[in-house]
Amino acid sequence: MRYADHMGLLRYGEAWFGEPVGEADDLDILLHVQCDEPVDHTRSEPFQTLMIDLERTPDELLASFDKTTRYEVRRALGRDEVKTSWESEVTRKSLQRFVTDYDAFARSRGLDPVATKRLEAIRAAGALVLSRAELDDAVKVWHAYIHVGGRIRLLLSSTADRSVTKDQKALIGRSNRALHYADALAAQKAGVRWLDLGGWSGQKEGHRRSIDAFKEGFGGRVVAGWNATEARSVRGRLALGAADARSWLLRVRGSR
Known part of the structure; x- marks a missing residue:
């Protein structure tokens, strides 16, 4: 799946559940969603x-x-x-x-x-x-x-x-x-x-616990995976760097 952001500045792609990904020269950022393992050379975060x-x-x-x-x-x-x-x-x-x-x-x-x-x-x-x-x-x-x-x-x-x-x-x-x-x-x-x-x-506890409890009512099992963000262009790397800076600034402001 490929799409632009709401301003049309960044070109995104998504790969789900570890599906194979080929070369994508027209993408700025590729999102790997719910992979079984961390993705090399990306920012990978655990997800359940x-x-x-x-x-x-x-x-x-x-x-x-x-x-x-x-x-x-x-x-x-x-x-x-x-x-x-x-x-x-x-x-x-x-x-x-x-x-x-x-x-x-x-x-x-x-x-x-x-x-x-x-x-x-x-x-x-x-x-x-x-x-x-x-x-x-x-x-x-x-x-x-x-x-x-x-x-x-x-x-x-x-x-x-x-x-x-x-x-x-x-x-x-x-x-x-x-x-x-x-x-x-x-x-x-x-x-x-x-x-x-x-x-x-x-x-x-809290609101997220209430959502978890609702879902747990349907049985099932907890499965661990990874979400990863991969820059595929210079523009993508700059965008992710800017996002990191904004996140850092918010954390600093929140600690005051």
């Missing part, structure tokens, strides 16, 4: 994620979830009548709909908006998957994945406005869990062996 083995029956998969997750999945797909959908051939219209909803969610949470050029590059490569959970024709949850080889990895997820009643918040939470289960079944039918939940922090 939760992986779910999809080589089992739907009942076995559901049984591997914890008690709360199983209950909420069954209730959402049953009594709540939540509907799920899976789109592996993503249209520009669907991508724009996702971006609009995600950016609204991000603003409400103080998160960065979607890197649209990056998602468009993944879509153009045929590797983007979008799924959603709906109730009464309204989207409650979105998931965006990248599909490479026998593995699918969660990139982004968003939920509908949570500044609502306690019961409505609970419904959104159940819808989210149900969508993860539906995604696993759809990925399984598409021949995917591993579902990657997109990271696991290992924190003991």
Whole structure:
């Protein structure tokens, strides 16, 4: 996947899960994402994620979830009548709909908006998957994945406005869990062996711990890997050097 940054100044490429990389003279920066080993001559950082083995029956998969997750999945797909959908051939219209909803969610949470050029590059490569959970024709949850080889990895997820009643918040939470289960079944039918939940922090408390606990409800196992950033041009080396300088300055200011 190749794309430019939001200003069109830097040319990025991505290689996922250790896929082979050839010569790329037109790139400034190459991102190696979730490799099994550090990548030579790059800045490599450790990364952990939760992986779910999809080589089992739907009942076995559901049984591997914890008690709360199983209950909420069954209730959402049953009594709540939540509907799920899976789109592996993503249209520009669907991508724009996702971006609009995600950016609204991000603003409400103080998160960065979607890197649209990056998602468009993944879509153009045929590797983007979008799924959603709906109730009464309204989207409650979105998931965006990248599909490479026998593995699918969660990139982004968003939920509908949570500044609502306690019961409505609970419904959104159940819808989210149900969508993860539906995604696993759809990925399984598409021949995917591993579902990657997109990271696991290992924190003991705080917001990240809450996210980890949500993911742990689906079973799976923690897998360690590496992310690496490789400069492929003079411009890329300068950009990474500038990023290092900014990071150092922020650390210095934060220590005062």
